[in-house]
Amino acid sequence: MNAQTASSLEFALIARHFTRPSQRVDVVQGIGDDCALLRVPSGMELAITIDTLVGGVHFLLDSDPYGIGWKTLAVSLSDLAAMGAEPAWATLALTLPDVNEPWLQAFSSGLFELADQYNVALVGGNTSRGPLSIALQAHGFTPPGQAIRRAGAEPGDLIYVTGTLGDAAVGLDVRLGRLDVPIPPEEAAYLCARLERPEPRVAAGLALRGIASSAIDLSDGLVADLGHILKASQVGAVINLDSIPRSTVLRGLSVPWEKIVGGGDDYELCFTVPPDRQALISPTINKTPIGVIQSEPGIRWCDAKGHAVRIEATGFRHF
Amino acid sequence: MNAQTASSLEFALIARHFTRPSQRVDVVQGIGDDCALLRVPSGMELAITIDTLVGGVHFLLDSDPYGIGWKTLAVSLSDLAAMGAEPAWATLALTLPDVNEPWLQAFSSGLFELADQYNVALVGGNTSRGPLSIALQAHGFTPPGQAIRRAGAEPGDLIYVTGTLGDAAVGLDVRLGRLDVPIPPEEAAYLCARLERPEPRVAAGLALRGIASSAIDLSDGLVADLGHILKASQVGAVINLDSIPRSTVLRGLSVPWEKIVGGGDDYELCFTVPPDRQALISPTINKTPIGVIQSEPGIRWCDAKGHAVRIEATGFRHF
Incomplete structure (x- = not known):
């Protein structure tokens, strides 16, 4: 104009x-x-x-x-x-x-x-x-009726994520020069690549048609995005923090859970699979079970021993 | 982020x-x-x-x-x-x-x-x-094969536009307070509505399927947009400026041709129709013939008497 x-x-x-x-x-x-x-x-x-x-x-x-x-x-x-x-x-x-x-x-x-x-x-x-x-x-x-929705998770379904979480959030710290500890250049490069060149999990998504009961991609972090599945499906979840997959680089750093589950930009998939369809999941999908859908709303976090852990994370806020 | x-x-x-x-x-x-x-x-x-x-x-x-x-x-x-x-x-x-x-x-x-x-x-x-x-x-x-492309105009095709041109360009002058002459509020409102509430010519477009040999919408002005048809169709055109439809409000103002054919934001359609399909054009389309496609590239402007007129307009520039 x-x-x-x-x-x-x-x-x-x-x-x-x-x-x-x-x-x-x-x-x-x-x-x-x-x-x-x-x-x-x-x-x-x-x-x-x-x-x-x-x-x-x-x-x-x-x-x-x-x-x-x-x-x-x-x-x-x-x-x-x-x-x-x-x-x-x-x-x-x-x-x-x-x-x-x-x-x-x-x-x-x-x-x-x-x-x-x-x-x-x-x-x-x-x-x-x-x-x-x-x-x-x-x-x-x-194919008609085969799209995987957010709604569809049922109590008892296992919750999975693909790949590893938290790399991109720490990659942003590297880019902004606010990482507390020095890390080798190749590790910094790995984390930045996870931030700047995410690999969309297209093959995994296609392989989960007819198997996953719900799915979402992790753009805003596990807390927010799993929250969308739970809300759409009118269910809740218990998540074992110790089972959340982290890269070798990330495990070498002391990254708080809040950043791993709330940092966003992972672009991994989070999906749920009913107990009777576990055997159908393709072995080609790089996945890790991290918890179980429950009927009680909300997310409950625990450690490997089942002890409750308090998490203060809300995910990427667009506003 | x-x-x-x-x-x-x-x-x-x-x-x-x-x-x-x-x-x-x-x-x-x-x-x-x-x-x-x-x-x-x-x-x-x-x-x-x-x-x-x-x-x-x-x-x-x-x-x-x-x-x-x-x-x-x-x-x-x-x-x-x-x-x-x-x-x-x-x-x-x-x-x-x-x-x-x-x-x-x-x-x-x-x-x-x-x-x-x-x-x-x-x-x-x-x-x-x-x-x-x-x-x-x-x-x-x-329907397959029935979309109206920019390419398709042939020498001898008549060139039409829907509605009237130039109102929106003058409406912008009104909005920016740079109109040289005072005009009644209802005329100002008309021009601003043409700028801010354009009516997409959907019915005209649908009625021209199978009849128009080419079409484009006038977003950047007649010079630029007709130019896209001519380039895609590898033809040229002669346009009779005096036949370009102008609203009653616009005719009451002394608006230079450059603004009318180069101002943009009209959102009228410009289309071409072969001689043997003229009778098929629906009478419900509010249209005006303004010129003819010729084989020689470029646009030649003339007045009602056929005298050449020089126009210095290039249309809205996005950069």
């Missing part, structure tokens, strides 16, 4: 970084018209999720743009994974303070590296001038 | 304004899980478009939030209209500097008033803290 000052050359520069021929036959029209035109496979349901990463809120403004591009897609693929959906397409709404060619090059490289891993086509986009902010919508497919 | 300070109460306040039961049977799961789950009607193609409105760039920060909500959806429905797609669903990624209850109430009211007109369900969303910015993706359906 206000007078803008850059040229169509700059527009072309931006477009160049995001326009690639699609390998997907279900993309009838990609970037370049008023809308993208797409074909959902016959009989499949469409799963969609939109997320925004705001500079200075969801990532540090001086973060490596390759990692920002990667993470922008990863957080949405993580939502698809949590529903057991197969990724297909993405759209991108990019708000940039200026046209920074190296930044765009690195950002798009990071985004497309992950996109290529999952055969995701970028089918639409929009660029605006303003404070750095990135909204991405991911689109995937699930 | 940074420590945030608001409570889950505030989160609930935000969610309350955007969560409504859907009347659409194709919404399997709306807001409230990791993804929305949707059913595209059998045999239909999915048309999607994402746009961002940035506070201070695409709307004035002190704009009426009801109008911002309306316009947020309108600009995306306008893209669906330009493809001849039938609107169905929307997702919203809202970035807010703080939780302002009256603002949210008015914004969501404006958005839902327009959504209800077109039976659009808000099926997913995301709220972040940051500088005011709103990304919205609209989703619609077209």
Whole structure:
């Protein structure tokens, strides 16, 4: 609306970084018209999720743009994974303070590296001038009735998480220079990679269709996200803190439980499985049982001996 | 990522304004899980478009939030209209500097008033803290092969626009207090409504399926947007300036042609129709022929007598 000052050359520069021929036959029209035109496979349901990463809120403004591009897609693929959906397409709404060619090059490289891993086509986009902010919508497919919801956990179901928790929260401490103890560079690099290049658990999500009774991805931390499952399912849980999987690097540091279960940015899956379906869980899923669903609302934390532990954590607060 | 300070109460306040039961049977799961789950009607193609409105760039920060909500959806429905797609669903990624209850109430009211007109369900969303910015993706359906593209205009096709052009550009002058001449309040209100409450031409777009050879919506002004059709179709055009439809209010003001064809924010449709399909255009479409497609690239402007007119306008520049 206000007078803008850059040229169509700059527009072309931006477009160049995001326009690639699609390998997907279900993309009838990609970037370049008023809308993208797409074909959902016959009989499949469409799963969609939109997320925004705001500079200075969801990532540090001086973060490596390759990692920002990667993470922008990863957080949405993580939502698809949590529903057991197969990724297909993405759209991108990019708000940039200026046209920074190296930044765009690195950002798009990071985004497309992950996109290529999952055969995701970028089918639409929009660029605006303003404070750095990135909204991405991911689109995937699930067979009818097979999406894994938050509601569905029942008392007696075992609670699992994939991978390890807490690395990303400590990675942020490393990035902000507020880690109390010195650590070797390779350990710092590991923790930062867990923060900046999360691996969406797409294969695990797909393998849990028809087996998990509920699932969610851990974006805001176990306390908040398991809380969403419990609320949607109208149940509670007991969690054995000592069973929560932690990386070798994390175990070498004295990290408070509050950070591990409340720090967020893990992008692991938390899911529940009924007792009679335990044997069906694919051995390919890197998972750890951490507790049990109970009928009494709320989360009760205990140690390996069953003694109650008090946890003061609420998860990432968006406001 | 940074420590945030608001409570889950505030989160609930935000969610309350955007969560409504859907009347659409194709919404399997709306807001409230990791993804929305949707059913595209059998045999239909999915048309999607994402746009961002940035506070201070695409709307004035002190704009009426009801109008911002309306316009947020309108600009995306306008893209669906330009493809001849039938609107169905929307997702919203809202970035807010703080939780302002009256603002949210008015914004969501404006958005839902327009959504209800077109039976659009808000099926997913995301709220972040940051500088005011709103990304919205609209989703619609077209029968296979019947979407109206930008490419398709042929020499000899007549060029049409719906409605009238230039009102919104002058409405911005009114809002910014930079209109040179005094005008009656009702005329000012008309121009501002054209800026802030654009009516997406959905019915016209649907009626043009199978008839128009190309179409686009006029978001950046006729010069830029017709230019997209010409480039995609590898053709040129001659436009009779005197035939460009202007509102009664606009004709009462001495508005330069550059503002009328370059100001943007019209959200009318520009479309082309081959000579042998003229009789098929529905009389319900409020349209005006303004020129003819030619094989020579570029736009040539002339007056009613066919004399060449020089126009220096480039349309809204995003950068």
